[in-house]
Amino acid sequence: MDLSSAAQWAEIIGLITILGAAIYSWFQIRELKKVREGAASLSLAELLQSSDFAAGIIQVIEQPNDLDSWEKFKEYHGDRWPQAFSIMTTWESLGAVVHRGDVSFHLVYDFFSGIIQQHHEKCQPLILSQRRTGGDTRFEWFTWLAERLAEYDSGGEPPLAAHIQYKDWLPPKN
Numbered sequence: 001m002d003l004s005s006a007a008q009w010a011e012i013i014g015l016i017t018i019l020g021a022a023i024y025s026w027f028q029i030r031e032l033k034k035v036r037e038g039a040a041s042l043s044l045a046e047l048l049q050s051s052d053f054a055a056g057i058i059q060v061i062e063q064p065n066d067l068d069s070w071e072k073f074k075e076y077h078g079d080r081w082p083q084a085f086s087i088m089t090t091w092e093s094l095g096a097v098v099h100r101g102d103v104s105f106h107l108v109y110d111f112f113s114g115i116i117q118q119h120h121e122k123c124q125p126l127i128l129s130q131r132r133t134g135g136d137t138r139f140e141w142f143t144w145l146a147e148r149l150a151e152y153d154s155g156g157e158p159p160l161a162a163h164i165q166y167k168d169w170l171p172p173k174n
Contacts (some may be wrong), residue, residue, distance in 0.1 A: 087119060
């Protein structure tokens with residue numbers, strides 16, 4: 001084999017190697033995305049298992065619609081106001097990570113859609129009051145997320161409850 005043939009074979013082998021590495025990388029990236037989505041799902045599910053978080057959710061749901069200042073908010077919730085406030089900051093954080101694409105919108109929708117929208121409605125007077133004194137960035141991502149969830153809900157048929165929509169679902173076979 002002469003030098004020219006050997007060089008051509010080397011180029012072909014190099015091209016096959018690069019192509020193989022690109023295909024392998026594509027599969028690895030897909031797997032990493034699945035792992036990241038799974039970790040995000042578990043993190044969101046863990047939120048619901050926290051007794052403080054669950055208590056905060058109930059507190060915000062039961063609060064009156066006219067709490068338009070921190071004083072009224074703290075007075076209504078008493079010593080448990082940090083739990084209720086942590087719910088608002090959780091929705092704020094979740095809005096930002098959904099916007100960045102770090103957590104799937106549909107995952108958040110499946111877990112928290114109704115709760116976030118209801119909480120935003122309950123907290124709207126307080127949020128607007130905070131924006132008047134502190135600027136439009138107060139709870140901006142909480143509002144953004146609640147609005148996106150509401151838009152998604154209004155985009156066609158209302159979603160069915162999971163126990164109705166997926167009543168015939170069977171787990172995949174091993």
